Amino acid sequence: MSGRPNTRLADLFGLAGWSKGELARLVNRQAAAMGHPQLATDTSRVRRWIDMGEIPRDPVPRVLAALFTERLGRVVTIEDLGLVRQGRAGKRQGDGIEEHPDGLPWPPERTAAVLTEFTGMDLMLNRRGLVGAGAALATGSTLSGAMYEWLHTDPALRADAPVLDDPLHVDPAGFDRYEAAPVGSQEIEALERSVEVFRAWDAARGGGLQRKAVVGQLNEVGGMLAYHHPAHLQRRLWGVAANLAVLAGWMSHDVGLEPTAQKYFVIAAHAAREGGDRPRAGEALSRAARQMVHLGRPDEALDLMKLAQSGAGDRLQPRTKAMFHTIEAWAQAAMGKGQAMRRTLGRAEDLFVSDRQDAATPDWMQTFKDEDLYGMQALAYRTLAEFDPNAAGPAQHYAQKALALRVDGRERSKIFDHLSMASACFIADDPEQADRYARLALMAMGSNSSRRTWDRLRQMYRLTAQYSGYPGIQELREEIRTALPKERTKKDGAGAQV
DSSP, X not given: OOSSOOHHHHHHHHHHTOOHHHHHHHHHHHHHHTTOTTOOOOHHHHHHHHHSOOOOOTTHHHHHHHHHXXXXXXXXXXXXXXXXXXXXXXXXXXXXXXXXXXXXXXXXXXXXXXXXXXXXXXXXXOXXXXXXXXXXXXXXXXXXXXXHHHHTSOOOOOSSOOOTXXXXXSOOTTSOGGGOOOOOHHHHHHHHHHHHHHHHHXXXXXXXXXXXXXXXXXXXXXXXXXXXXXXHHHHHHHHHHHHHHHHHHHHHHHTTOHHHHHHHHHHHHHHHHXXXXXXXXXXXXXXXXXXXXXXXXXXXXXXXXXXXXXXXGGGXXXXXXXXXXXXXXXXXXXXXXXXXHHHHHHHHHHHHHHOOOOSOOOGGGTTOOHHHHHHHHHHHHHHHTTTOGGGHHHHHHHHHHHHHHOOSSOHHHHHHHHHHHHHHHHHTTOHHHHHHHHHHHHHHHTTOOOHHHHHHHHHHHHHTGGGTTSHHHHHHHHHHHHHSOOXXXXXXXTSOOO
């Protein structure tokens, strides 16, 4: 017992709207449903948890996490409740305040436990679309500041993984011990193939349809990581975990679950680093940067890109560096920094063409092809065109080049290219061409579960207003209004109306 109030639990308790007596009764009922009928919590015990910082014994933290997750409609972990015992939380300063939110950066032994607990809670929510509602989205500077020193040091990969009887040397509250089981190279190969299948599905159809399947697979991998494996297998498992966590984050972002997406990107960075793959950790953080630009926070995206680029180490291939620069350029464009954006895109082009692929391309980079470079260039110029209409011409040029190469079934990227092209055409005072590309995008969006495409369509829709007197554009505006999903009435954790 710390003797100090548990402010995390107090804040969430206030959001939930229960009385202390109600929470005590719910804990007893939920515990019985989870196989612990002997638990007898009362009001005074709840008061000690909140006001005195007392940490209850297992299974109470897990019970509370389940109750708050269901009540608030988003993932609430034991750490979110401030119910971690010494050794599981981040370092504390003399005044008892944690140095970084969520104990960032996590010590190495925490990663699998956090991964498994978070995915387990995510899966528990059976109402898709509520995960992440009301949660806080950390700023880019907060994340980069918390993780800088940690990411710049090499992980101490141990040859001996944790033993089964003491998985990860922490209280295994977030997962069941029976899940920890040995796997061999064949099982890991099957997991690696499943990542490719999930990636292809996401690229073609959007993140909404397979998100829960990816989260479930990641949860299983978390259980596997709690077992003693040879070092080479453990590294591959960490790689699978990193890839699945990036996918879970990208799919969550794709359907508007922003705080949940950010948590998965952070988990992915930790998992990649545990596997000794700092470039992969950097790429995971670059996803969080792209998310920040999409949410209208480009300055924070630049903070994250600095960390992604420097923390990825000296093994970054030119093509990966090029991709990083395109994200940085998009953020600069969103801030109206045209000269900086052009310089950054120039570096991206130089790096991309210099990549002779002498070394094997990582599997997570194999989807960044010529058309993806052109697509990001088109997006950056289209974004800059909001400040400088002269940028609309280059945006059209690069969007056309990207579309000419989109033949591999990546429909979501094609939709984005069509929308970049349509927006650039409107800004360039070419409504007829804009109408054509907007309709091509709209036609494909009905079979895609990506909410980001609808967000981008709304941005384009604003540009149609000055052409509403044109009969064709008036019809297009009506079709878009009919097709657009109803916007949620409450704000997500990023504070953006969605």
